[in-house]
Amino acid sequence: MKFFVDTADTDAIRDLAALGMVDGVTTNPSLIAKAGRDILEVTREICSIVEGPVSAEVVALDPEGMIAQGRKLAGLAPNIAVKVPLTWAGLTACRVLSGEGHMVNVTLCFSAAQAILAAKAGATFVSPFIGRLDDINLDGMALIQDIREIYDNYDFKTQILAASVRSVNHVTEAARIGADVVTAPPKVIRDMVAHPLTDKGLAQFMADWKATGQSLD
Ligand code: E4P
Numbered sequence: 001m002k003f004f005v006d007t008a009d010t011d012a013i014r015d016l017a018a019l020g021m022v023d024g025v026t027t028n029p030s031l032i033a034k035a036g037r038d039i040l041e042v043t044r045e046i047c048s049i050v051e052g053p054v055s056a057e058v059v060a061l062d063p064e065g066m067i068a069q070g071r072k073l074a075g076l077a078p079n080i081a082v083k084v085p086l087t088w089a090g091l092t093a094c095r096v097l098s099g100e101g102h103m104v105n106v107t108l109c110f111s112a113a114q115a116i117l118a119a120k121a122g123a124t125f126v127s128p129f130i131g132r133l134d135d136i137n138l139d140g141m142a143l144i145q146d147i148r149e150i151y152d153n154y155d156f157k158t159q160i161l162a163a164s165v166r167s168v169n170h171v172t173e174a175a176r177i178g179a180d181v182v183t184a185p186p187k188v189i190r191d192m193v194a195h196p197l198t199d200k201g202l203a204q205f206m207a208d209w210k211a212t213g214q215s216l217d
Helices: 010-018 029-035 039-049 063-074 088-099 112-120 130-135 140-154 168-177 186-191 196-212
Strands: 002-006 024-026 054-057 080-085 103-109 125-128 159-162 181-184
Touching: 002 010, 002 186, 010 039, 010 186, 024 181, 029 039, 039 054, 054 103, 063 080, 063 088, 080 088, 088 103, 088 112, 103 112, 112 125, 112 140, 125 140, 130 140, 130 168, 140 159, 140 168, 168 181, 168 186, 181 186
Parallel strands: 002 024, 002 181, 024 054, 054 080, 080 103, 103 125, 125 159, 159 181
Antiparallel strands: none
């Protein structure tokens, strides 16, 4: 399973990359707004930190506009994955851009039917949004499972990129089901290390070690 970081915060990306935890990055217009930086400048910087795919999203709503913006974003670095929404315009842009050899991430996927269309359009990645489905009392993880089964039935090459990840359980469940990639906010990735028995066990080891009076220094 590949690990992408869902942020445009370059400090957070650098910190996790130093730990070897970053196979790629996903951004979206909301994350760019949160970072408060110019999209081209921050995307270029992210691409200089991370070797793997960096998703940068178009903001046009028509195919021609998406294609032009996609080409512009793809021109920033060889590891850009152009992100387009799961609309007919987005699928049209996906087909053209992937035909030109660009990586394309089809985002805002909320159904298996949409995921089939993304695969047929030649998407490199499809991004089903787990958390936003859970938010409206639907089952985000069931969608990952459905897409996995369908893609495996037909050997579709599009990678399932589990997105809108809100918790450590989302990461482990998506990995168990077989999502190709999980993109998670930096905090969720950092939270993955936490376990009370690890803390308790370490405290006990330290206390017992201190009682020996020995030193390893
Ligand atoms: C994925 O590519 C999206 O940027 C992201 O995962 C959306 O997450 P959210 O629903 O928490 O905003």
